[in-house]
Amino acid sequence: MSDVLRVGLYGLVTALATGLGALPFVRAKGASPRSVALANAVASGLMLGASFELVVEGTSLGGVQTIAGAALGIVFILVTERALARFPLRLGALKGADARRAILVVLVMTAHSFSEGVAVGVAFGGGESLAIPITLAIAVHNVPEGLAISAALKSRGASLLACAGYSVFSSLPQPLMAMPAFAFVHAFAPVLPYGLGFAAGAMVFMVLLELLPEAYEDARRDGVGLLVTLSMFAMILAQRYL
């Protein structure tokens, strides 16, 4: 098996692991407005925690590039949101504003996987001996990302299978981007801080634009504040150790 194919295969394993993030919702039944709000708070915290790590990595490679990428990420969300608002949307059982928000969450998490995939490929370029530890680490690290997607989708009425499916889908760019990044490490390395910034900017902006305002509508501010802060630092901790 060629090295490039092996990187792709490892990447596929990490994408499949994202689907495990839907597991905590196996027993979740119909969602009250308050549980939707609290699920949004958890998703917000997890996405902020993931962005934190991307920004730390991005700025260590180039501050200006990371922030330029983040600005592009914000523009991407603004444009996509306006474009999506023009069509009558459906996503599984979801319709209207719920479908639009769910699609945006899946989109930003997918965009974030693109840059993670590049990061993985570039990291693998550093040496084969690290391949399996890195794969395992990313697979485990993807589970809370699946959790963020599932929290946002399940609370709006999506099925468990849809949550797992969209979680895996959101991570598919990882193997797809890891392969060319590994093969052409010198070409991809300079783009990496822009990509990391883009993903972080899109995620933070999505949280500020959609998830937090929706959370405040149906839950008390203190509950939202505590859940976001705790899940954000739990995500940072998970990414440092897993």
Next chain:
Amino acid sequence: MSLTETVLLYSTLAAATSALGAVPAALVPRLPRAVLGWANAIAAGLMLGAAHVLAVEGVARSPVLGALGAALGAGFVWTAHAVSGHPAGDVPTSREGSLVRASLHSAAEGVAIGAALLVSAPLGLFVAAAIAAHNVPEAMALTESLRKSGVRWRESSMLAVLANASQVVLSIATVLLAARSELSLAVALGVVAGAHVYLVLVDLLPESYEQAGHETIAVVTSVALGGIVLIEATLRAAGR
């Protein structure tokens, strides 16, 4: 200049900038709601930026102690809100309520200046400058809310500066207590990052969304946050 003198100077200067927040109130009879929303969103972005910078330092020293500190920080502010009678972070309508809330914010900011200064002198200066910048829009919102409860602008601007006195006290206490080891510093950095994130989520953002709409607030907050991250990354690169 000793570390204690430096922190005293930085935190006093940062607290004094609050007086500038009263200037708009002196010029116009009433500030539009959207302007207050912008002010709150700028303050939120700058505070999140400071939290980001401090969390980076905290988790770099010890991820577990940094994250534990963040949980403690959020829990501390939640308790303080509950004790002061505003558990859900509701906007206080009384003069005393507004002042208690403002003092709590500046207490957390005092810990931030102290902890940042313990990391390095440039970081201390940077965080103090970020907090000084954020004190202006914050004091602007506080002055306006005091004015609504019948306080004249001169008195309300003085109260806005006084509410920041806790900043000076807490910054010195942090320098004295957290200087003992890298681990206690990791906890202090985590505490202040968690407290800042929680305060932004409970006080500043919900209020600003009501004042100026989601999209505007998301853009203004992101720009302020990105600005802080960019300046810090540039300073860090220059220091290497």
